[in-house]
Amino acid sequence: MLSILTTTAGQEEDWRVGLQKGAARMQAYGGAKPGDRTMLDALLPAIEALEAGRSVKDAAVAARKGADATRGMKARAGRAAYIPSEQLADIPDPGAEAIAVLFESLARSF
Numbered sequence: 001m002l003s004i005l006t007t008t009a010g011q012e013e014d015w016r017v018g019l020q021k022g023a024a025r026m027q028a029y030g031g032a033k034p035g036d037r038t039m040l041d042a043l044l045p046a047i048e049a050l051e052a053g054r055s056v057k058d059a060a061v062a063a064r065k066g067a068d069a070t071r072g073m074k075a076r077a078g079r080a081a082y083i084p085s086e087q088l089a090d091i092p093d094p095g096a097e098a099i100a101v102l103f104e105s106l107a108r109s110f
Helices: 002-009 015-030 040-051 056-072 094-109
Strands: none
Touching: 002 015, 015 040, 040 056, 040 094, 056 094
C-alpha cells in the first residue's frame, strides 16, 4: 500500500495533492477506511490538516493522534487483521506509527 501512496503522490507537482490522491487510491485498492486500524488512521488526519491550510507541524500532531488511536482499534483491514486482537492490545498499528514518524520528521525540517 505504501508503494501505491508514493507512486501516486510522486505524479503530482504539489506533494499535498499527491498525498490526498495516493490515500484515495490506497482506499480504492485495499478497501480500508478510517477506523480499520491501518496507516490511513494517521495519514488521513494529516492530509485533512494540510487541506485545511494548517502547517506541517499541525499535520504531524494529527498523524500522531491518529496513530495513537489505533492502540484501541480492532483490526479490520491490513496485515494486522490476521493477528489475534489480544496480541495487538495497546500496540499502535505499525503503518500508522510509520506515518506519524514520517510527518514528525517532516515537521522538524520545515
